[in-house]
Amino acid sequence: MTGQRADARRNYSRILAVAEAEVARRGAAASLEQVARTAGVGSATVRRHFPTRQALLEAVFQERVQALCRRADDLGRSGDSRTALLEWLHDLLAYAVSARGLADALAYEPPTDRPAEGAAPDSCGALLADAAAPLLARALAEGTVRAGTTFHDLLTLVVGMALATEHYTDPSARADRLFTLAVEGLSPSP
Missing domain, CATH: 1.10.10 (Arc Repressor Mutant, subunit A)
Structure with missing residues (x-):
């Protein structure tokens, strides 16, 4: 501008x-x-x-996405890599559920292993991918998340949960339940 x-x-x-x-x-x-x-x-x-509609959505959500990026940076200094990554993902899910349209905006990203490829460097997906990269890399290096997990995998889960719950009476509660199932798995611990 x-x-x-x-x-x-x-x-x-x-x-x-x-x-x-x-x-x-x-x-x-x-x-x-x-x-x-x-x-x-x-x-x-x-x-x-x-x-484009995507350009408008990107502008609408820039402030929220910047807050998520700052949150990732803060969590990157915490001791437990798994907890830091999961807290950030939960924050992303909470934003996506509370901000109508954010999940849709993130779903516009191309389906690649790195959603930021081909996207503008300041797009929501690119900014989130860059912010999450250190959290995910650390969790992968420490073996606290499944080997081969990509940011795109995590973003797809979060976007899917947000979109699947948006018409529930209490979308936040339903999304939290799905997040817990995804993190803990379907089978009870032995």
């Missing part, structure tokens, strides 16, 4: 504020036309700032 005229910066800020409210109400299916109408700008203005 640097170098933009003052009215363009105001439009951007107004569109983003309206988009945040619309995404909170309707999730990733938020209407770009409704965003334009509510913001008092034309559809072309919205598309000039956010050429």
Whole structure:
């Protein structure tokens, strides 16, 4: 946004504020036309700032994703690598469940072993992959997670849980239950 005229910066800020409210109400299916109408700008203005729905979702969730990145950094200094990784994944799940549309935004990432490949370096998936990399690498090195586990595996689990529970009366409780099943497994410990 640097170098933009003052009215363009105001439009951007107004569109983003309206988009945040619309995404909170309707999730990733938020209407770009409704965003334009509510913001008092034309559809072309919205598309000039956010050429795709994904670009708009990425902008809406940047602040939350940055908070998750800071959290990963903080947890990276903790003693137990498994606990640190699981706490961060649980935080990611909680964000994805509470922020309608975030799971959808993350699901747009290409299905590769490293979702950030081909994505913009500041995309939600790329930022999260970079933030989680040290946590996962440490857990893998210490043998506290299954060998061969990738960030994409973990992101797919979290996104799947968030999307599968979004229509429950209490999606957070249901997502927490699924997270516990995924972490502890289906069979009771001997």
